[in-house]
Amino acid sequence: MSAPIEALLRPPVEQSAIATHLALALLGVGAPQVLLLPGGVGYGLAAACSLRALWLSRRMTRLLRYQRRLRVLPSYRIHPKKLRASQGELFLGRGFLWDARHTQRYADTQRSEHSHFDRRGLLYSSVRATVDGVSTTPLKPLMTPLNSQWLLNPFPPRSYVEGSPELHGVGLFEKEQDVTLQQAERVAHTFVVGTTRVGKTRLLEVIASQDIRGGDVVIVFDPKGDGDLLARLYTEARRAGRAGEFQVFHLGFTEQSVAYNPVGSFSRVTEVASRIAGQLPNEGNSAAFREFAWRYVNVLAKVLDVLGEPINYQVLLECSTDIDALVVRYLACVARQHQFQDWSEQLADLVASEAKMPVQYKGRDRTAWASVELFRRNGFNDPTATSLIKTFEHDKSHFDKLVASLYPLLEKLTSGPVAQLLSPESSPEDTRERLSWKRVIERGGIVYVGLDALSDPDVASAVGNAMFADLTSVAGSLYKDAQRGAPLKKVCVHADEFNELVGREFIPLANKAGGAGFQLTVYTQTLSDIVARFDNPARAGQVVGNLGTIIMLRVKEKATAELLTTRLKDVEINHLMLDSGSTDSADPTTDVHFTSSTRQRISSQRVPMLHAGDLDALPKGHAFALIAGRLYKLRLPLFSDDAELPSGLQAMVEAMRRDYQHSYTASTDWATPTPLGWQS
Incomplete structure (x- = not known):
C-alpha cells in the first residue's frame, strides 16, 4: 500500500x-x-x-x-525523420497522463516551505554571469560542463521560457511517454489554443509533417505568413516524394502563387452570393442591406451562369457597375432560346424610334430599355430575366445606396496584383496554374495558403471565408459520392490564426465535413477572438462545440482556460499538518505543572484537477491536451534539420521572414537559444 x-x-x-x-x-x-x-x-x-x-x-x-x-527541464529537439507514431496514431509530443498524483505534487511545490527550489542565490547568479561572460572568449570550451544539464553540475543554465517548469517536472519522477492522438478521433476535429509566441505554429508543423508522410491531402491556411512553416511543409513534401503535389497560394506574393477564383466553383449558383454577401456587415440595420446585396449578386450570378460567362470578382464588379450592358446581353440570349429570329432588327428599330423612355428609366441606356420593352411585348417567360429587369428598373441613385457596402469589397478584391490572382479568367494570357480544391483532393495534393492578413485583413478574410465555403461545397459533393460507394480520401485542413478566417461558412464545414473525410485542426489565441469575430457568443459556441479534442498551450484569458478546466473532475489531495500545544496545571498538589503534545496528521480536500491560472503558468512549447476525456501534459518537439528549398521558394521564404518579421519572431523566438542555452 x-x-x-x-x-x-x-x-x-x-x-x-x-x-x-x-x-x-x-x-x-x-x-x-x-x-x-x-x-x-x-x-x-x-x-x-x-x-x-x-x-x-x-x-x-x-x-x-x-x-x-522542477527547475530545469531537459531539452527536446528531434530530427523530423525520427517522428514515429504507431499505425493509426498521431504523435503530438512527449509527456504523461495527468492525474490526481500530479495535482498533489504540483500543490506541494507551491507551498511556502518549498520555495527554496526556485530560489536563485548570489553564488548561482555569480557563477552563471561568469560562464556567460567567458562564453564569448576562446575559453568557451572549458565552460561546457557548466553549460550542461548533468546532474552533478550545481549551476545548470535556466532558459528564458517563462512559465512554471514544475507543471511538467511533476511528471518526470516517472518516465515520459509519447503522447499520441488516435487518427480515428481526428474526424471530431481539434482545437489548438494558446497566446502568441508559445508554439502553436510549431505544433502545426509537427502534425502537418505526419499528415504529409501519411499520404493525406494537406491544406494549411496561414493568414499572417510564417516563412518557417512554408519551408517545413515543402521540405516534408520533398522528403515524402510529394514535391510535385505541392502548391502555394499567397496574396502577398502574386508572382510565385497559383491563381484561384474563390467564386468560380460551386454546386449551386446561390453559393456565389453567399460567399460575397457573407463578408458584409450583418449587425443592426446593416442586415437588411446585406440581404439586398445577396439578392443582387445572386441575380448577376444566375445571369452569368446562363450566359456561360466566367463568374469572378472582376466580372461581378463590371456587371454591377454597368448592369445595362448585362441586360442587353441576357435578353438577347433569352430571345435566342425562344428562337426569336428578328430580335436584333426590332431592337435597332426601337432604339432609333422617337419613342420616349419612361421616367423610371432616367439615366439608363436606351438599348437596355428597348430590350426590356421587346421582352415584354413578346411575352417571354424567364424568371431570371424578370429578376434582372426588376433590378434594372430600380431607381439608380437609390439602388446605389442599397449596395453601397458591396462595391468597396469588390474593388478591394479586384485592385492591384491581387486582381489577376483572384480573377484569372479575366486575363487569358496568364498561364499560371489554377487552384481547384476538387482537383487537389483527387490528386492528393498539398496546399499552403498565405492570406497576407497583416497587409489587408478585409481581403484576407473574404478570400479565407470563400475558401471555407468552397471546401464545404466540395465536401458535400464528396459525401454524396461516398454514399454511392466511391472511396474517400482523408483531407487534413489546418487553419492557423483561425480567428482571422472563421465565419458562418465554417460552421457547416465543421458540422458535416467529417463524413466526407475532412479533419479540421484550428489554431487561435483566445475564445474571445472567435466571439468578437461573430459578435455572437452563441454562434461562437457552435464553432467551439464542434471541435472535439482540445490542445491548450499557455493562455491568459480565464474564459479560454475554462474551456479545458471546467471539463475536468475534482480530485482529492492530502496535506501533512503539524499540531503542537501545551496546557498549564492549576493544581498545586501535583508535580505536573504543564503538559505538551506534538503530532502530525493528514487532512484531505477536494480541489479541481487543474485551475484556470495554471494554464497561464505553462512554459513556452508546453501544453495540456484533453483527448477522449483524458488529460495529458506534453511538451512539443523542436525540429533540428534545415529546410532545402528551390531558389524561387527560398527567395519567397526569406521575403516572408523579412516582411512579416513580427509574425516570424512570434512563432520562433521561444525556440531560439539564449546565452544560457535553450531548454524546452
Whole structure:
C-alpha cells in the first residue's frame, strides 16, 4: 500500500545510509576482524551492503533528478525523420497522463516551505554571469560542463521560457511517454489554443509533417505568413516524394502563387452570393442591406451562369457597375432560346424610334430599355430575366445606396496584383496554374495558403471565408459520392490564426465535413477572438462545440482556460499538518505543572484537477491536451534539420521572414537559444 504523502521534496536523507553501508562493505572486505567476522562472511556482508548502497543511490539519484527538473527541464529537439507514431496514431509530443498524483505534487511545490527550489542565490547568479561572460572568449570550451544539464553540475543554465517548469517536472519522477492522438478521433476535429509566441505554429508543423508522410491531402491556411512553416511543409513534401503535389497560394506574393477564383466553383449558383454577401456587415440595420446585396449578386450570378460567362470578382464588379450592358446581353440570349429570329432588327428599330423612355428609366441606356420593352411585348417567360429587369428598373441613385457596402469589397478584391490572382479568367494570357480544391483532393495534393492578413485583413478574410465555403461545397459533393460507394480520401485542413478566417461558412464545414473525410485542426489565441469575430457568443459556441479534442498551450484569458478546466473532475489531495500545544496545571498538589503534545496528521480536500491560472503558468512549447476525456501534459518537439528549398521558394521564404518579421519572431523566438542555452 502506497503512502498517502510521497514526500518528494524532502532532503536526500539516503546520504548517511549510503555512507554507512559503504563503510561496512569496506570493513567486510579489508578488515572483517573488526566486526569479529570470518573472511568469507565478511565478503558476503560487503556484497549485501554494496547492493543496499546501490539501491539507495538509485533512489536518491531519482529524487535529486526529479527535484532538479522542477527547475530545469531537459531539452527536446528531434530530427523530423525520427517522428514515429504507431499505425493509426498521431504523435503530438512527449509527456504523461495527468492525474490526481500530479495535482498533489504540483500543490506541494507551491507551498511556502518549498520555495527554496526556485530560489536563485548570489553564488548561482555569480557563477552563471561568469560562464556567460567567458562564453564569448576562446575559453568557451572549458565552460561546457557548466553549460550542461548533468546532474552533478550545481549551476545548470535556466532558459528564458517563462512559465512554471514544475507543471511538467511533476511528471518526470516517472518516465515520459509519447503522447499520441488516435487518427480515428481526428474526424471530431481539434482545437489548438494558446497566446502568441508559445508554439502553436510549431505544433502545426509537427502534425502537418505526419499528415504529409501519411499520404493525406494537406491544406494549411496561414493568414499572417510564417516563412518557417512554408519551408517545413515543402521540405516534408520533398522528403515524402510529394514535391510535385505541392502548391502555394499567397496574396502577398502574386508572382510565385497559383491563381484561384474563390467564386468560380460551386454546386449551386446561390453559393456565389453567399460567399460575397457573407463578408458584409450583418449587425443592426446593416442586415437588411446585406440581404439586398445577396439578392443582387445572386441575380448577376444566375445571369452569368446562363450566359456561360466566367463568374469572378472582376466580372461581378463590371456587371454591377454597368448592369445595362448585362441586360442587353441576357435578353438577347433569352430571345435566342425562344428562337426569336428578328430580335436584333426590332431592337435597332426601337432604339432609333422617337419613342420616349419612361421616367423610371432616367439615366439608363436606351438599348437596355428597348430590350426590356421587346421582352415584354413578346411575352417571354424567364424568371431570371424578370429578376434582372426588376433590378434594372430600380431607381439608380437609390439602388446605389442599397449596395453601397458591396462595391468597396469588390474593388478591394479586384485592385492591384491581387486582381489577376483572384480573377484569372479575366486575363487569358496568364498561364499560371489554377487552384481547384476538387482537383487537389483527387490528386492528393498539398496546399499552403498565405492570406497576407497583416497587409489587408478585409481581403484576407473574404478570400479565407470563400475558401471555407468552397471546401464545404466540395465536401458535400464528396459525401454524396461516398454514399454511392466511391472511396474517400482523408483531407487534413489546418487553419492557423483561425480567428482571422472563421465565419458562418465554417460552421457547416465543421458540422458535416467529417463524413466526407475532412479533419479540421484550428489554431487561435483566445475564445474571445472567435466571439468578437461573430459578435455572437452563441454562434461562437457552435464553432467551439464542434471541435472535439482540445490542445491548450499557455493562455491568459480565464474564459479560454475554462474551456479545458471546467471539463475536468475534482480530485482529492492530502496535506501533512503539524499540531503542537501545551496546557498549564492549576493544581498545586501535583508535580505536573504543564503538559505538551506534538503530532502530525493528514487532512484531505477536494480541489479541481487543474485551475484556470495554471494554464497561464505553462512554459513556452508546453501544453495540456484533453483527448477522449483524458488529460495529458506534453511538451512539443523542436525540429533540428534545415529546410532545402528551390531558389524561387527560398527567395519567397526569406521575403516572408523579412516582411512579416513580427509574425516570424512570434512563432520562433521561444525556440531560439539564449546565452544560457535553450531548454524546452
